[in-house]
Amino acid sequence: MTSTRRTFLTAAGCAGLLGLGVAGTSGKSEADVSRDSFTIRSGTDQATKVYVTTANQSGPTVMVTGGMHGNEEGGYTAAGKIADWDISSGRLVVIPRANAAADRQDSRVADGGVDLNRQFPTGSEPETKLARAIWDVVEKYEPDTVIDLHESQEIYDGDMVGGVGQVIFRSRDKKTENDATAAADYVNENYVSRDGYDFTVDVFSSSSNEPTGLFTHKAARDTDAIAYLVEATSEDTPLDKRVQWHTKVVQQLVEDDILTGGNDGGDGNDGGDGGDGNNGDEQNKPPVARIETTPTDTTGLGRGATVTLDATASTDDDGDISEYMWDIDGDGTFEKSGESIEMTLSHCGRYQVTLQVTDDEGATDTDTVVLSTV
Numbered sequence: 001m002t003s004t005r006r007t008f009l010t011a012a013g014c015a016g017l018l019g020l021g022v023a024g025t026s027g028k029s030e031a032d033v034s035r036d037s038f039t040i041r042s043g044t045d046q047a048t049k050v051y052v053t054t055a056n057q058s059g060p061t062v063m064v065t066g067g068m069h070g071n072e073e074g075g076y077t078a079a080g081k082i083a084d085w086d087i088s089s090g091r092l093v094v095i096p097r098a099n100a101a102a103d104r105q106d107s108r109v110a111d112g113g114v115d116l117n118r119q120f121p122t123g124s125e126p127e128t129k130l131a132r133a134i135w136d137v138v139e140k141y142e143p144d145t146v147i148d149l150h151e152s153q154e155i156y157d158g159d160m161v162g163g164v165g166q167v168i169f170r171s172r173d174k175k176t177e178n179d180a181t182a183a184a185d186y187v188n189e190n191y192v193s194r195d196g197y198d199f200t201v202d203v204f205s206s207s208s209n210e211p212t213g214l215f216t217h218k219a220a221r222d223t224d225a226i227a228y229l230v231e232a233t234s235e236d237t238p239l240d241k242r243v244q245w246h247t248k249v250v251q252q253l254v255e256d257d258i259l260t261g262g263n264d265g266g267d268g269n270d271g272g273d274g275g276d277g278n279n280g281d282e283q284n285k286p287p288v289a290r291i292e293t294t295p296t297d298t299t300g301l302g303r304g305a306t307v308t309l310d311a312t313a314s315t316d317d318d319g320d321i322s323e324y325m326w327d328i329d330g331d332g333t334f335e336k337s338g339e340s341i342e343m344t345l346s347h348c349g350r351y352q353v354t355l356q357v358t359d360d361e362g363a364t365d366t367d368t369v370v371l372s373t374v
C-alpha cells in the first residue's frame, strides 16, 4: 500500500537565469563527486561510453559492465542506472553497453559472430579490439571489484550447460563468498516472491573448465580484483523486475565500499514493484513519510545554500521503518539512502526532492519538498 503526501512549497524563479534547473536534471547538486565520461572504440560501430564517478573521499574502485551480450537488456539497463549513482567514497567506473553493436541488434553477438564474453583469456592478451579496449579501462583504473551483469532464460541448477539465471558467480576468495551470499539473501528476502526464483551463489568455473575467456575470470585472475558475474533470469520476468534485481544485487555487493548509508540500506524493501509479496495475512499499516528541513523555509534560498533534509519524523504505527531513500533530482529514481541528507543548492533553480520510506513489511510512503533558489 502506498499513500502519498506532497508538500509543495512555493517555487521561486531565479532572476536572470529563468529556466535553469526547471527540468530537475540540474538538481544533482551533490558536490561530493565528480563525473567524467569518455568513449572507447570511438568512430566504430562498437563505440560506447565509459562513465567514471569519483568521490572526494578516497576508497576502493568498483567497475560495473553490462551488455556484453546484446540480448540481455536487464543487465545493460541496470548498468545505465548504476552509472548515475552518487557514491560516498572511492570511484565507480561503468560501461553500461559493453557490446553496443550487439545491444542495438538485440542479439547475443554482433555481426562478426564472436562472443565478446569469451575474448578475455586468462594470462594473455584480449582477443578482439573491443575486448582490448574494455581491458584498457581495467588497466587504467585498476578496479578492486569488477561486476559484470548478464541474463539467462532458465534458472541455474548447478550445471553450466543449461540456463544460468538467478546466480551470483564469484571469484574464489572468502570476501566474495560472504558478500555474495549476503547480497543473495537480501535480494531473495526483499525482492523475490516466486518459488524457484531465489538467487544462489556459486564460484566461477576453474581456468581449465568451460566456459573460458570471461571478462570476470580475467579480472579476478590477472589482476587483484575480486569479481562477480551476476545472472538474472528473463524467464517470465518483466524488464523492470530484472533491472531491480541487478541494481539491488550490485548495491549490496558494493555498499560498504563506495555507497552512502551503509547501515540503513541493508534491510529494506522498496515495495515499488507491485504485487511482490507485500500483502500478507495480517494487515500491515503503511508507514508515513515526513521530511523536515533546516532551514524550515526552503524557498528563496541563496545559491550555494545547504539544506538538511531529515526523515526521522517519519513513523510506522505497527513496526519500524527499515529504509529511507531519496530522489534528489526528481527523476523518479531513489539514488541516496539515509535518515538525513544534506543538499547544497549549487545551481540556480528549483529542486524537487522525494523521500520514500519503507517499513518492515515492505510498505512504502513518500513525501516531497521543493527547494528553490532566488
Ligand SMILES: [Zn+2]
Pocket (backbone or CB within 6 Å): 068, 069, 072, 149, 150, 151
Ligand atoms: Zn550474458
